[in-house]
Amino acid sequence: MLLRELENYTGQLLQLDRFKDYAPNGLQVEGRAEVGRLVCGVTASEALIDAAIAWQADAILVHHGYFWRNEDARVVGTKRRRLAKLLAHDIGLLAYHLPLDAHPELGNNAQLGLRLGLVGEGRFGEQSLGWYGAPEAATTLGEFAARVEAALGRRPVVIGDPAWPLHRVGWCSGGAQGYFGEAIAAGCDAYLTGEASEHNYHAALEHGVGFIAAGHHASERYGVQALAAHLAGQFGLEWRYVELDNPI
Incomplete structure (x- = not known):
């Protein structure tokens, strides 16, 4: 399916307009136009991106994405490395924070x-x-x-x-x-x-x-898995959850 169709459907499903949030919900990094494989995880860490690259995913679905309010806007350090990998491999990033909680x-x-x-x-x-x-x-x-x-x-x-x-x-x-x-x-x-x-x-x-x-x-491990499973069922996507344990 088309990435933009996936974004539009998920935005309506989660009723994004209802929420005042700390980061943008929806498509945060544009990747290839067609999505067949979807990796999901709690946070869009570099390790999750590496797992998506290894599985040859077309897009990543997370709860904690990027571009948080009041963070340093410069594309340097870890932010640069993460974005560089997504762009180099043409992988889209979709993130849903408060709408996925609710x-x-x-x-x-x-x-x-x-x-x-x-x-x-x-x-x-x-x-x-x-x-x-x-x-x-x-x-x-x-x-x-x-x-x-x-x-x-x-x-x-x-x-x-x-x-x-x-x-x-x-x-x-x-x-x-x-x-x-x-x-x-x-x-x-x-x-x-x-x-x-x-x-x-x-x-x-x-x-x-x-x-x-x-x-x-x-x-917060379970909402993103339920959402990915729902999207896969609706649109015939392959999906995989990657658990990267965090003691916090």
Whole structure:
């Protein structure tokens, strides 16, 4: 299919116009006009580009792309190397940040909730990115943390008493630790995100609400895979997810 057709379809699917974001969503680097092979990953690192080159991909689909607000605009250093490889091999780069977090079926939070047995009931936070809902079965903070570790393959940072019962859990993938107060206001007994800040520790203990930092990368692996699988099914594309583990 045509790269521009892929971009237009995905933009409509994810409703890009709804979001105020920190980087451009959609086609960030133009590659060859025809797309048959699509590599996806969390971040458009040089290692992901190398994997796409080795597989002879036509385009790369990521959650974290380039050209972030307030970054150095010069094409030097790592930015130059990354762009040079994409352009030399005529590989397109498509990136979707907040729209991919928010999509009700293919998004990072929807997919994360599925893996953790959470039933979404409502939204909170900036642009309604945070989700809250009930666990599928009665659980405690300690039991839920063990479920997170088993599902994501890494031990999360957990703040709070493992015996605290959980009736409502809030979650938002990535660097959404700033939404903890809004999760508390939404009546959550625990909040899960990717990263933690120093003040989250005190807030959790003083409010009696659990806080789980499961890893930015680990919590955002699933939306891009769901999106790539959907696009492949719609348009007959070959696709491959490349896992480049990141402990952050």
